[in-house]
Amino acid sequence: MVTIMDQYNPSAIEAKWQDRWEAGECFVADNNSDKPKYYVLEMFPYPSGRIHMGHVRNYTLGDLVARFRRAQGFNVLHPMGWDAFGLPAENAAMERGVHPGKWTIENISAMRAQLRGMGLSYDWDRELATCTPDYYQHEQRMFLKFMEKGLAYRKESWVNWDPVENTVLANEQVVDGCGWRSGAPVERRLLSQWFLKITEYADDLLDAIEGLDRWPDRVRLMQQNWIGRSEGARVRFALSGEIPKDISAETDYIEVFTTRPDTLYGASFVAVAANHPLAIAVARDSDDATDFLAECAKLGTSEAAVETAEKKGFDTGLTVQHPLVADCQLPVYIANFVLMEYGTGAIFGCPAHDQRDLDFANAYNLGVIPVVLPEDADAGDFKITDTAYTGPGKLFNSGPWDGMNVEDGKRAAIAALEAAGAGNGQTTYRLRDWGVSRQRYWGCPIPIIHCDSCGLVPVPEADLPVELPEDIDFEAPGNPLSNHPTWKHVSCPDCGGEAIREQDTFDTFFESSWYFLRFADPHHPQGFSREAAAYWMPVDQYIGGVEHAVLHLLYSRFFMRALRDTGYLEGDEPFAGLMTQGMVCHQTFRGADGKWLFPTEVERDGDSWKLRDTGTAVTAGRIEKMSKSKRNVVDPDVIIETYGADTARLFMLSDSPPERDMEWTEAGVEGASRFLKRIYRLAADPSLSKAEAQLPDSGAGGDLVRAAHRAIDAMTADIEAFRFNKAVAQLYTLANAIGEVRGNEASDLAARRFGVETLIRLLYPLAPHIAEEIWEVLGHEVMLADTDWPKADPDMLTEDSVEIGVQVNGKLRDTVSLPVDAEEDVARAAALASAGVIRYLEGREPKKVIVVRNRIINVVV
RNA sequence: GCGAGUGUGGCGGAAUCGGUAGACGCAGCGGAUUCAAAAUCCGCCGCCCGCAAGGGCUUGGGGGUUCAAGUCCCCCCACUCGCACCA
Numbered sequence: 001m002v003t004i005m006d007q008y009n010p011s012a013i014e015a016k017w018q019d020r021w022e023a024g025e026c027f028v029a030d031n032n033s034d035k036p037k038y039y040v041l042e043m044f045p046y047p048s049g050r051i052h053m054g055h056v057r058n059y060t061l062g063d064l065v066a067r068f069r070r071a072q073g074f075n076v077l078h079p080m081g082w083d084a085f086g087l088p089a090e091n092a093a094m095e096r097g098v099h100p101g102k103w104t105i106e107n108i109s110a111m112r113a114q115l116r117g118m119g120l121s122y123d124w125d126r127e128l129a130t131c132t133p134d135y136y137q138h139e140q141r142m143f144l145k146f147m148e149k150g151l152a153y154r155k156e157s158w159v160n161w162d163p164v165e166n167t168v169l170a171n172e173q174v175v176d177g178c179g180w181r182s183g184a185p186v187e188r189r190l191l192s193q194w195f196l197k198i199t200e201y202a203d204d205l206l207d208a209i210e211g212l213d214r215w216p217d218r219v220r221l222m223q224q225n226w227i228g229r230s231e232g233a234r235v236r237f238a239l240s241g242e243i244p245k246d247i248s249a250e251t252d253y254i255e256v257f258t259t260r261p262d263t264l265y266g267a268s269f270v271a272v273a274a275n276h277p278l279a280i281a282v283a284r285d286s287d288d289a290t291d292f293l294a295e296c297a298k299l300g301t302s303e304a305a306v307e308t309a310e311k312k313g314f315d316t317g318l319t320v321q322h323p324l325v326a327d328c329q330l331p332v333y334i335a336n337f338v339l340m341e342y343g344t345g346a347i348f349g350c351p352a353h354d355q356r357d358l359d360f361a362n363a364y365n366l367g368v369i370p371v372v373l374p375e376d377a378d379a380g381d382f383k384i385t386d387t388a389y390t391g392p393g394k395l396f397n398s399g400p401w402d403g404m405n406v407e408d409g410k411r412a413a414i415a416a417l418e419a420a421g422a423g424n425g426q427t428t429y430r431l432r433d434w435g436v437s438r439q440r441y442w443g444c445p446i447p448i449i450h451c452d453s454c455g456l457v458p459v460p461e462a463d464l465p466v467e468l469p470e471d472i473d474f475e476a477p478g479n480p481l482s483n484h485p486t487w488k489h490v491s492c493p494d495c496g497g498e499a500i501r502e503q504d505t506f507d508t509f510f511e512s513s514w515y516f517l518r519f520a521d522p523h524h525p526q527g528f529s530r531e532a533a534a535y536w537m538p539v540d541q542y543i544g545g546v547e548h549a550v551l552h553l554l555y556s557r558f559f560m561r562a563l564r565d566t567g568y569l570e571g572d573e574p575f576a577g578l579m580t581q582g583m584v585c586h587q588t589f590r591g592a593d594g595k596w597l598f599p600t601e602v603e604r605d606g607d608s609w610k611l612r613d614t615g616t617a618v619t620a621g622r623i624e625k626m627s628k629s630k631r632n633v634v635d636p637d638v639i640i641e642t643y644g645a646d647t648a649r650l651f652m653l654s655d656s657p658p659e660r661d662m663e664w665t666e667a668g669v670e671g672a673s674r675f676l677k678r679i680y681r682l683a684a685d686p687s688l689s690k691a692e693a694q695l696p697d698s699g700a701g702g703d704l705v706r707a708a709h710r711a712i713d714a715m716t717a718d719i720e721a722f723r724f725n726k727a728v729a730q731l732y733t734l735a736n737a738i739g740e741v742r743g744n745e746a747s748d749l750a751a752r753r754f755g756v757e758t759l760i761r762l763l764y765p766l767a768p769h770i771a772e773e774i775w776e777v778l779g780h781e782v783m784l785a786d787t788d789w790p791k792a793d794p795d796m797l798t799e800d801s802v803e804i805g806v807q808v809n810g811k812l813r814d815t816v817s818l819p820v821d822a823e824e825d826v827a828r829a830a831a832l833a834s835a836g837v838i839r840y841l842e843g844r845e846p847k848k849v850i851v852v853r854n855r856i857i858n859v860v861v
Numbered sequence: 862g863c864g865a866g867u868g869u870g871g872c873g874g875a876a877u878c879g880g881u882a883g884a885c886g887c888a889g890c891g892g893a894u895u896c897a898a899a900a901u902c903c904g905c906c907g908c909c910c911g912c913a914a915g916g917g918c919u920u921g922g923g924g925g926u927u928c929a930a931g932u933c934c935c936c937c938c939a940c941u942c943g944c945a946c947c948a
Contacts, residue, residue: 217865218866218942218943221865221943222865222942222943222944225864225943225945226943226944228944228947230947230948232948257947257948258948259947260948271948335946337946337948338946338948339946339947339948342947342948343947343948344948346948347948348948349948354948355862355946356948357948359946428947428948430944546942549943550943654873654885654886655885655886656873656874657874660874661941662873663872663873665872665873665887667872667887667888668873668886668887670887671886672886674900675886677900677901678901717877721877723877725873725874725875725885725886726875726884726885728885728886729875729884729885729886730885731885732884732885732886733884733885739902803881804880805881806881807880807881807929809928809929810927810928810929810930839915847928848928850880850928850929852880852929855880855881856880858880858929859928860928860929
């Protein structure tokens with residue numbers, strides 16, 4: 001018989017149960033089970049060396065879901081791994097001379113120990129690290145399959161170059177014109193790069209968002225915007241008049257993209273981007289044009305630059321023929337607001353119905369021809385001066401389309417363009433193909449060989465995997481793999497001649513785009529089996545930060561489709577349910593010198609704060625996301641040492657709903673700790689072990705039994721709906737109800753024991769160690785990890801009577817106690833007899849009495 | 862600029878269907894226990910007036926619908942996030 005220790009001692013309890021769970025193989029997932037499956041996954045961490053509070057929150061949320069579903073009888077897969085390629089490892093190599101692989105492996109073992117200390121219910125047999133050939137070899141094969149299918153290709157293109165990281169970035173990794181990690185302004189470079197054809201799936205990725213009904217709307221919207229489908233038309237404008245030879249040699253037309261072909265009759269100019277081939281051709285013979293192009297090139301793409309930039313243009317002197325109006329010639333400008341990257345790099349301007357075009361037309365005295373008439377306007381005096389009209393209306397000044405609405409006008413315009421051979425309907429996307437080449441060492445080698453005579457040659461199956469060389473020099477500038485003396489030199493698999501390996505490695509988002517599949521079948525020689533993928537996928541609940549809304553989450557959706565179409569699996573969506581957790585925030589502090597201070601350096605001084613050792617006053621700043629740079633961080637290890645993992649977990653779940661930002665406070669942690677100590681004391685009551693009587697159904701004991709059933713019912717619903725803060729409140733409420741039963745009759749003891757046992761079972765997924773300990777002390781031999789979730793007895797959830805508010809003219813004046821489902825006349829009589837109503841009526845007859853059963857009574861006078 | 866979200870006591874937050882606003886916790890206040898403190902236990906706790914009984918006000922602001930509005934509709938304000946010369 002295990003007896004309870006005098007005092008709650010988290011470190012002893014937690015180590016004990018972590019060992020027991022491991023020895024009992026409690027959390028090993030079964031690929032051949034009759035139970036329904038449930039796959040819960042938290043976004044795997046980069047092994048930076050230490051976990052932070054964001055990890056603690058993320059994994060606490062996941063562990064709650066995993067333990068809850070397991071108790072409900074699901075075959076739960078809850079794995080953990082390491083997103084182990086990436087730049088910090090190379091930086092460590094440069095700064096400290098340690099090999100990236102060694103550094104990464106050491107970090108992994110340190111972090112694994114920290115995670116173990118949190119008591120997380122992972123199936124560690126499925127652990128993976130993406131930097132091992134055992135993992136990355138599979139993506140080399142995937143890549144070659146993608147190539148065969150035309151989903152991976154190489155092209156020369158302008159790319160985003162991060163001058164600090166010395167590598168290319170994907171469009172998704174450029175934020176406000178700067179590198180997402182380095183923060184350095186990106187440069188544009190023309191390079192030969194590998195791309196994955198995500199645009200092939202643009203429509204599918206967009207349309208399928210609708211089916212992701214367990215994703216936050218916010219993320220779905222962000223993906224929609226990122227894909228950015230816009231429907232419109234391509235329109236060809238033939239160059240007219242005298243065309244200089246230089247230009248006619250290049251082209252004899254300009255093709256534009258528009259979403260408003262219905263406004264074609266309102267066109268007054270055509271403009272091309274500064275890096276459009278036509279602009280470059282014009283600049284060959286014109287110093288003024290060359291100067292203008294240089295000016296445009298100088299203008300950054302940053303937010304600030306864009307906002308302050310004036311609409312500027314350069315009149316090329318060229319004209320184009322309007323495709324539908326015979327005698328209409330339009331001037332051709334080079335304009336700084338036209339982007340080569342979007343559409344065709346050229347537009348037609350309809351100033352009346354586009355604000356940008358209007359600003360431009362006003363600056364260069366171009367015509368403004370309104371062609372859409374708002375419903376309540378008069379064609380005679382409708383004028384556009386400095387605000388363009390973009391709303392709905394009837395077309396006018398538009399020849400055969402007059403009188404049509406905008407939508408019909410678009411269709412008519414496309415039909416007319418197609419008939420005239422001057423254009424066609426066209427859908428464009430903001431989404432670009434995913435550039436995956438990175439000029440880094442610590443990534444997965446791209447399995448390609450460059451041969452002067454055979455071209456691009458895939459590394460043959462037998463030669464896979466292409467492993468990274470161990471001996472590597474980070475001192476020289478540039479790509480370390482290129483600098484390696486021998487690694488890149490190979491003979492061509494086709495002709496046997498001298499050839500050279502591809503020296504770029506994959507973007508590390510490649511690894512995270514399929515790791516959830518590897519977890520399903522972590523030792524399979526082909527990466528994973530169709531059967532395992534079919535059984536476990538999709539992930540039922542995915543949990544992580546919202547910062548991956550368009551990176552990882554979009555790439556993974558693409559990968560599922562690409563793997564489906566290359567024969568790896570069936571299905572298309574990786575994550576059926578997504579929960580994006582809020583950030584962990586903390587107050588910031590600055591010393592007299594303006595430098596940031598750690599919370600550990602500071603202590604309370606009445607309403608303000610002071611330095612712990614000198615007592616000097618400290619400035620308390622905003623509550624912000626915990627970050628090393630602001631020093632407002634709290635080390636999870638210190639918290640776990642001081643309070644225990646259960647306390648840290650409980651606090652993470654209390655108070656704030658999981659999707660919202662939360663503030664980490666000492667007082668909050670103390671509160672969680674106090675609650676666990678209180679539960680421990682409740683359970684330490686020796687009389688509980690003697691409770692063997694029948695459960696009472698009346699009196700204080702009966703109330704407690706009903707309260708326990710209500711707690712089960714509410715808690716189950718709250719966990720299923722991710723209302724974890726409310727779930728914690730249910731625990732407090734039940735604990736309070738237990739405290740109400742103070743008698744020592746056999747029935748009281750029985751009720752108390754039932755209350756405590758229920759409380760412990762409900763507490764288990766949140767604070768599992770203390771729950772297991774108390775469960776054992778109460779005499780149970782089967783661990784809670786192997787115990788079913790409690791079920792509420794529906795009969796115990798109903799009450800006999802209900803307190804109902806009584807209003808007079810909508811204002812609460814009294815309450816009455818009524819039997820549940822009381823008849824209307826009974827309720828009415830009770831309300832009219834209540835003191836508050838009598839006082840208010842002062843003898844008057846009520847006009848009307850509204851009775852809403854079991855809810856409210858409103859007396860209207 | 863466009864899109865989305867948020868706004869409730871001193872604080873974090875409840876209120877799931879239009880039906881007793883403020884569950885639960887934190888902080889605070891009072892008491893018990895203690896030589897004392899910590900811890901613990903009991904009680905109070907939206908704001909204003911009042912000894913009390915009771916009354917008035919209150920969910921960012923203003924209007925509206927309704928017997929009844931934190932919740933629905935219209936207008937406005939503030940903050941947060943995402944996108945952005947996107948044709």
